[in-house]
């Protein structure tokens with residue numbers, strides 16, 4: 001939709017241009033920003049003109065720019081040992097958006113929007129990603145994506161802070177993963193998404209969509225099914241919206257977690273697991 005209160009659009013080429021004036025707001029792909037009225041926004045500052053490379057190899061990590069689109073991430077070439085890479089495709093598809101949206105929507109925009117069904121947030125949390133955040137005083141800070149998203153449409157980002165990138169450790173990229181998703185209708189928004197990362201150094205099970213913010217269970221290499229189920233049963237903060245009731249979301253999340261833990265146990269018994 002047209003944002004009728006917007007009077008200016010700036011196209012920064014340098015970090016110094018990111019000082020936001022009153023009424024200015026950051027723009028990435030615009031797929032959420034242009035989807036509803038934005039009262040009070042009088043100017044947009046387009047992050048996509050900063051020219052950040054979509055992906056960069058760092059020692060021991062993959063850096064994904066906040067402005068990397070979902071489509072560009074899907075086109076990236078993984079290293080042969082990155083067993084977790086199929087999760088990128090699965091999480092991109094969890095968004096149920098067309099290729100037109102994939103070509104514009106950015107990874108940073110997905111995290112900053114902080115919808116419970118933020119499937120790129122799910123991907124990054126499962127792969128233990130850290131956000132690199134530029135602060136308005138010219139400094140920077142780092143925070144796990146799992147902690148940065150605090151609830152529906154809320155994050156730890158303060159005014160003027162910009163997510164520059166996400167760093168995904170190679171130790172997570174080389175792990176094996178699991179994925180289960182459900183929605184109330186074939187093309188509906190995610191009711192719950194349960195993802196897992198398994199490794200000998202420790203495993204993680206993540207629930208998004210079903211919970212207001214990512215729920216992260218840190219687990220041993222081979223989790224105990226009863227313990228995982230008890231932790232989910234005891235969790236009392238499940239999301240409630242037209243895409244699913246809290247009781248249903250808890251029920252399917254427990255079932256998915258049980259399936260994923262069983263898969264992991266079977267793989268370890270068969271000797272093929274990392």
Ligand SMILES: Cc1cc2nc3c(=O)[nH]c(=O)nc-3n(C[C@H](O)[C@H](O)[C@H](O)COP(=O)(O)OP(=O)(O)OC[C@H]3O[C@@H](n4cnc5c(N)ncnc54)[C@H](O)[C@@H]3O)c2cc1C
Pocket residue numbers: 025026027028029030031032033034035047066067094095096097098101104105106107108109110111112113115116117118119157161162163164189190
């Ligand atoms: C058909 C359709 C289906 C969708 N399905 C889903 C879905 O299932 N799950 C879901 O989560 N979303 C969904 N969305 C919403 C949205 O498309 C995504 O969340 C998308 O990833 C947002 O990215 P963007 O680059 O378009 O962000 P924008 O719309 O440009 O920005 C969104 C917000 O993030 C802020 N922002 C963007 N980048 C940064 C940054 N680097 N640092 C700080 N703040 C930043 C902006 O200021 C703005 O407040 C859907 C949208 C459409 C149109």
